[in-house]
Amino acid sequence: PSAEAGLYTASDQIVLLTQENVESILINSTAAMIVEFYASWCGHCVAFSPTYKALARDIKEWKPAVDLAAVDCADQENREVCKTYKVRGYPTIKFFHAYSKPDYEGLPFREFSRNVQDLRHKILDKLETHGEPWPPACPPLEPTSQMEVDVFFETNDVKHLALIFEDATSYVGREVTLDLLQFDSIAVRRVLNTEESLVTKLGVTEFPSCYLYYPGGNFTRLRVDIEARAFYSYALQRLPGVVRSGKPPPVSTELLKNNTEDPWRPFDKFRVYMADLESTLHYSLRVELGAQSVFQGRALTSLKAYISVLAKVHLAELSDTYFPGRPIVTNLLKDLNSWLQKQTGDRISYEAFKEKLENDAQSPNSTLPDGVRWVGCQGSQPHFRRYPCGVWTLFHVLTVQANSKGSDPQEVLRAMRSYVHNFFGCRECAGHFENMAAETLEQVTSLPTAVLWLWSRHNVVNNRLAGALSEDPQFPKIQWPPPDMCSACHAVKDNGEHTWNLTEVLKFLLTYFSSDRILTDYLE
Numbered sequence: 001p002s003a004e005a006g007l008y009t010a011s012d013q014i015v016l017l018t019q020e021n022v023e024s025i026l027i028n029s030t031a032a033m034i035v036e037f038y039a040s041w042c043g044h045c046v047a048f049s050p051t052y053k054a055l056a057r058d059i060k061e062w063k064p065a066v067d068l069a070a071v072d073c074a075d076q077e078n079r080e081v082c083k084t085y086k087v088r089g090y091p092t093i094k095f096f097h098a099y100s101k102p103d104y105e106g107l108p109f110r111e112f113s114r115n116v117q118d119l120r121h122k123i124l125d126k127l128e129t130h131g132e133p134w135p136p137a138c139p140p141l142e143p144t145s146q147m148e149v150d151v152f153f154e155t156n157d158v159k160h161l162a163l164i165f166e167d168a169t170s171y172v173g174r175e176v177t178l179d180l181l182q183f184d185s186i187a188v189r190r191v192l193n194t195e196e197s198l199v200t201k202l203g204v205t206e207f208p209s210c211y212l213y214y215p216g217g218n219f220t221r222l223r224v225d226i227e228a229r230a231f232y233s234y235a236l237q238r239l240p241g242v243v244r245s246g247k248p249p250p251v252s253t254e255l256l257k258n259n260t261e262d263p264w265r266p267f268d269k270f271r272v273y274m275a276d277l278e279s280t281l282h283y284s285l286r287v288e289l290g291a292q293s294v295f296q297g298r299a300l301t302s303l304k305a306y307i308s309v310l311a312k313v314h315l316a317e318l319s320d321t322y323f324p325g326r327p328i329v330t331n332l333l334k335d336l337n338s339w340l341q342k343q344t345g346d347r348i349s350y351e352a353f354k355e356k357l358e359n360d361a362q363s364p365n366s367t368l369p370d371g372v373r374w375v376g377c378q379g380s381q382p383h384f385r386r387y388p389c390g391v392w393t394l395f396h397v398l399t400v401q402a403n404s405k406g407s408d409p410q411e412v413l414r415a416m417r418s419y420v421h422n423f424f425g426c427r428e429c430a431g432h433f434e435n436m437a438a439e440t441l442e443q444v445t446s447l448p449t450a451v452l453w454l455w456s457r458h459n460v461v462n463n464r465l466a467g468a469l470s471e472d473p474q475f476p477k478i479q480w481p482p483p484d485m486c487s488a489c490h491a492v493k494d495n496g497e498h499t500w501n502l503t504e505v506l507k508f509l510l511t512y513f514s515s516d517r518i519l520t521d522y523l524e
């Protein structure tokens with residue numbers, strides 16, 4: 001109960017400390033720990049919590065070296081914890097070095113602002129002055145020299161050495177070093193602009209800039225749109241041979257092509273496929289909804305809203321439904337919808353729904369093809385991607401359709417929210433999504449903001465799932481669209497922080513998910 005009453009939940013990438021677990025987490029930890037001591041009733045703490053959550057998302061790749069935790073001192077059960085660590089005001093942030101002893105009280109951050117970059121820099125400063133024993137997972141953060149680089153490949157078993165040239169006040173090199181910490185085959189080091197021999201040898205004139213250095217002294221400049229942390233980390237994590245530690249290397253598509261059970265269908269990663277949308281409908285209407293025996297109350301309302309959104313027509317073009325499918329499919333959706341809207345009783349059995357779905361399917365002009373045929377949503381193994389990928393794609397397409405055809409900004413998102421809440425088989429996903437919707441769906445006040453809302457929520461989920469077991473190594477969870485898909489979508493602020501150019505993102509989404517760009521390959 002204590003964790004629920006607090007300002008953070010387990011899905012925030014923040015370790016929730018309690019009286020019971022505090023010792024096992026803080027004492028003798030192999031990672032340095034940052035702990036926020038707060039009181040859930042304190043206004044400053046509430047105001048600070050979004051920053052702390054954003055910080056946790058921002059440095060989640062650093063966890064093995066430095067991890068974030070929080071403890072709610074307002075919780076009776078934690079009173080002793082906050083007393084032991086001599087916390088008097090809230091919020092207090094303390095740094096605990098790796099292998100802390102039981103009597104260590106932590107090093108407080110003297111002053112801190114509600115600014116992720118600022119906090120991140122403070123953490124780096126603290127990490128850099130970390131004495132021995134150094135957190136074993138943390139790569140060296142001090143600048144490297146020509147001498148070290150010369151012998152680097154003799155002592156390090158990696159394919160790539162990335163050198164980030166920068167001035168002494170810049171944090172980019174250290175940030176990228178930690179961003180790559182969980183990736184094999186690559187090491188990152190910062191080089192100061194005052195390291196003349198290396199600067200001259202590589203002919204470096206721009207700071208920051210990033211070079212890849214190879215055994216024998218070969219080197220090449222890393223090409224990025226903008227010389228900034230997010231761009232370096234994204235590009236380096238995708239170099240050939242670079243994989244997340246402890247994960248099997250991606251299966252090559254050659255191997256996948258030889259899999260006879262469900263032969264691999266080559267596809268363009270940058271396009272949307274109708275086969276995925278139809279497969280999603282098949283699975284949703286025949287399998288997922290089939291798990292219900294009757295629809296009543298909220299479930300019935302939810303079912304009606306879902307089918308109604310799929311079958312919705314634009315007043316001026318009566319044949320065009322929001323689901324941008326082939327006529328046989330959209331005819332079925334329209335039939336199903338008008339039948340559903342006519343049902344005035346307080347319950348409908350799945351059998352009745354199914355009868356309508358399959359009866360109509362006997363008519364050649366009104367059919368939903370049976371079975372799945374994943375294309376853009378294929379996974380490198382059967383337990384990866386597929387249906388949830390289809391669900392995201394379907395709803396992105398629908399928000400984009402509504403943008404040009406609809407009038408109610410929240411219509412599609414409300415339908416999605418209640419579908420996910422009532423029917424989506426992954427119950428944990430449903431819980432997370434419901435929390436996000438409850439927090440921010442109200443902010444959607446126009447059709448374009450609905451498109452952007454779903455995009456940004458999807459990125460929050462991507463961020464949370466990056467590196468998780470459910471991630472297909474062939475399709476890593478990234479902040480989407482990546483620079484090589486939409487370079488104009490990315491920008492950096494004056495302070496060097498990554499930011500999205502929302503005008504460009506919207507433009508990109510409206511094109512990417514637009515009905516006339518959906519590919520119809522692999523349809524029966």
Ligand code: FAD
Binds near residue numbers: 385388433462470
């Ligand atoms: P997906 O995330 O499914 O994305 C599908 C495709 O959409 C991508 O290939 C890409 O082309 C595009 N895309 C990616 N990001 C964006 C974006 N920001 N905007 C627009 N398009 C984008 N899994 C969990 O383990 N825990 C959860 O809590 C969880 N919650 C979920 C909630 C919902 C509502 C849904 C639909 C799924 C959820 N999942 C969750 C599943 C997870 O999000 C992925 O769908 C699944 O892991 C498959 O991943 P994927 O690689 O196919 O990419």
